[in-house]
Amino acid sequence: MSTTLEGYNFAYLDEATKRMIRRALLKAVAIPGHQIPFGAREMPLPYGWGTGGIQVTAAILGPTDTLKVIDQGADDTTNAISIRRFFTRVAGVATTEHTAEATVVQTRHRIPERLLREDQIIVYQVPQPEPLSRLEPRRTETKRLHALADYGLMHVRLYEDIARFGHIAKAYDYPVMVNGRYLMSPSPIPAFDNPKMHRMAALQLFGAGREKRIYAIPPYTDVRSLDFEDHPFRPIRAPHACALCASTDTYLDEVITDDAGGRLFVCSDTDHCAERQATAQEAAE
Amino acid sequence: MTTPLLDAKGLTLRFGAIPALIDVDIDITAGEVVAIVGESGSGKTTLLRVLSGMMAPDAGSVLWRGQDVLAMGEAARRRLMRTEWGYVHQNPRDGLRLAVSAGGNVGERLMAVGARHYGNIRGEALSWLAKVEIDADRIDDLPRTFSGGMQQRLQIARTLVTQPKLVFMDEPTGGLDVSVQARLLDLIRSLSRELGLSVLIVTHDIAAARLLADRILVMRRGVVVEQGLTDRVLDDPQHPYTQLLVSSVLAA
Numbered sequence: 001m002s003t004t005l006e007g008y009n010f011a012y013l014d015e016a017t018k019r020m021i022r023r024a025l026l027k028a029v030a031i032p033g034h035q036i037p038f039g040a041r042e043m044p045l046p047y048g049w050g051t052g053g054i055q056v057t058a059a060i061l062g063p064t065d066t067l068k069v070i071d072q073g074a075d076d077t078t079n080a081i082s083i084r085r086f087f088t089r090v091a092g093v094a095t096t097e098h099t100a101e102a103t104v105v106q107t108r109h110r111i112p113e114r115l116l117r118e119d120q121i122i123v124y125q126v127p128q129p130e131p132l133s134r135l136e137p138r139r140t141e142t143k144r145l146h147a148l149a150d151y152g153l154m155h156v157r158l159y160e161d162i163a164r165f166g167h168i169a170k171a172y173d174y175p176v177m178v179n180g181r182y183l184m185s186p187s188p189i190p191a192f193d194n195p196k197m198h199r200m201a202a203l204q205l206f207g208a209g210r211e212k213r214i215y216a217i218p219p220y221t222d223v224r225s226l227d228f229e230d231h232p233f234r235p236i237r238a239p240h241a242c243a244l245c246a247s248t249d250t251y252l253d254e255v256i257t258d259d260a261g262g263r264l265f266v267c268s269d270t271d272h273c274a275e276r277q278a279t280a281q282e283a284a285e
Numbered sequence: 286m287t288t289p290l291l292d293a294k295g296l297t298l299r300f301g302a303i304p305a306l307i308d309v310d311i312d313i314t315a316g317e318v319v320a321i322v323g324e325s326g327s328g329k330t331t332l333l334r335v336l337s338g339m340m341a342p343d344a345g346s347v348l349w350r351g352q353d354v355l356a357m358g359e360a361a362r363r364r365l366m367r368t369e370w371g372y373v374h375q376n377p378r379d380g381l382r383l384a385v386s387a388g389g390n391v392g393e394r395l396m397a398v399g400a401r402h403y404g405n406i407r408g409e410a411l412s413w414l415a416k417v418e419i420d421a422d423r424i425d426d427l428p429r430t431f432s433g434g435m436q437q438r439l440q441i442a443r444t445l446v447t448q449p450k451l452v453f454m455d456e457p458t459g460g461l462d463v464s465v466q467a468r469l470l471d472l473i474r475s476l477s478r479e480l481g482l483s484v485l486i487v488t489h490d491i492a493a494a495r496l497l498a499d500r501i502l503v504m505r506r507g508v509v510v511e512q513g514l515t516d517r518v519l520d521d522p523q524h525p526y527t528q529l530l531v532s533s534v535l536a537a
Contacts, residue, residue, distance in 0.1 A: 144359075147360075148359065148360045148363060150363065150397065152367075152393055152394070152396040152397030152398075153393070153397075155396040155401070156382070156385055156389050156392065156393045156396060159388070159389050159392055159396065159403065159406065160385060160386060160389050162403055163386055163388055163389065163407075163424075163425050164386075164425065227401075228401055228402060228403040228406075229401050229402045229403075230402055230403050230404050231403050
């Protein structure tokens with residue numbers, strides 16, 4: 001493991017910036033699902049790689065925290081490793097790959113399979129915080145729609161899906177209503193993960209660096225996926241068992257194994273999958 | 286006489302040095318069709334925009350069932366606009382979502398007021414398409430593939446689906462050829478009679494006004510120069526401008 005770098009403030013950002021982000025976070029927690037603007041800083045990685053998530057993590061991290069970073073569920077991909085190493089160097093915090101041991105989980109596109117606890121915080125990296133962005137290009141107008149809770153437009157989009165495909169075709173970034181008031185983008189997590197947000201015990205924070213927005217869901221808050229009475233929300237998952245741990249209730253990634261049509265379905269949450277494999281091995285011995 | 290649904294008094298609005306409305310009074314009762322006629326630039330559309338709360342006048346009041354429209358919050362006004370009111374734009378492309386199918390366009394107002402049952406929304410959309418004479422099998426087509434007349438009929442269906450009490454129409458037949466115009470006017474007339482709609486229609490077409498309207502207001506340079514029952518105004522015009530307007534209609 002690399003050692004802590006000299007010359008950087010704890011967790012890279014200066015204290016004034018962290019205070020500004022914390023103020024935005026407090027406001028975000030006070031109004032669940034409402035997007036709070038904040039002055040996002042340039043970070044030493046490109047936009048789209050998690051600048052928003054990194055800034056939120058930097059603002060909430062303490063010296064005794066244990067950080068876990070996942071990218072599409074995996075702990076061992078470039079993004080996850082880079083961000084983990086970044087915080088090891090600039091904050092000297094402990095890192096882990098085990099969901100159960102982490103106090104802060106920064107994530108891109110997944111929620112861990114293991115239930116999060118009250119003493120944990122999950123930080124999402126968000127590319128586009130505005131759920132209505134594809135439907136209404138004017139930011140001034142979407143702000144007004146949020147203020148008036150005028151969300152008929154989003155249902156029009158779902159209606160169009162059913163009319164065209166016979167079902168709601170949105171499989172990720174599936175819009176949710178938070179606390180019965182604000183329409184929110186859950187970041188591009190699969191719709192499969194949406195039910196996990198509902199009344200989650202952990203605090204959920206969302207950071208969008210390029211779009212300069214922060215929003216949050218406090219613990220035990222109602223989060224409902226939008227749907228129609230006769231076309232209820234369905235969490236979609238590939239109808240297979242994991243090739244490594246045989247799980248039938250986790251979210252699966254499809255892995256192409258050769259160019260002759262060979263493919264494999266494996267858990268997207270690598271930590272959860274490894275844990276299950278270890279338990280199975282113990283039981284076998 | 287019953288109290289009017291919409292009652293406006295003393296509306297005045299200037300665009301810089303140009304007076305758009307000068308001390309305009311207008312009211313409309315339930316089930317009544319009122320036409321506003323006048324030449325281009327006489328303030329007809331501006332009057333409609335002020336009455337529907339889209340624009341604030343410099344002076345005057347607009348009452349909807351005794352409630353001051355101009356003093357209403359934006360949320361209340363928007364609710365009114367998608368429940369009890371409707372607005373049919375001159376250009377259907379302003380009133381429709383062109384990237385959304387015909388069914389979605391009709392369903393939007395229903396969903397905006399809380400309809401959450403796909404089957405019911407679709408059923409309602411189908412029945413409205415039938416009422417405005419659009420084939421049921423075009424329900425999933427985009428409005429941009431429709432002809433101008435069909436787009437206008439779709440806009441009317443979309444506006445009437447929540448059964449408003451009052452519909453503002455801004456030259457709904459503008460830019461359409463005469464046979465399509467005739468069918469559209471026929472449709473508006475039968476729908477307003479069937480549903481007991483109040484319609485405030487802006488037009489420069491005297492013949493359309495005679496066909497549709499119970500009452501008529503003649504505007505010129507922001508002033509209402511003459512108003513009264515349609516037949517009275519058109520058969521016995523008092524004001525020189527009205528006389529000019531009536532005499533300039535070409536007999537077919």
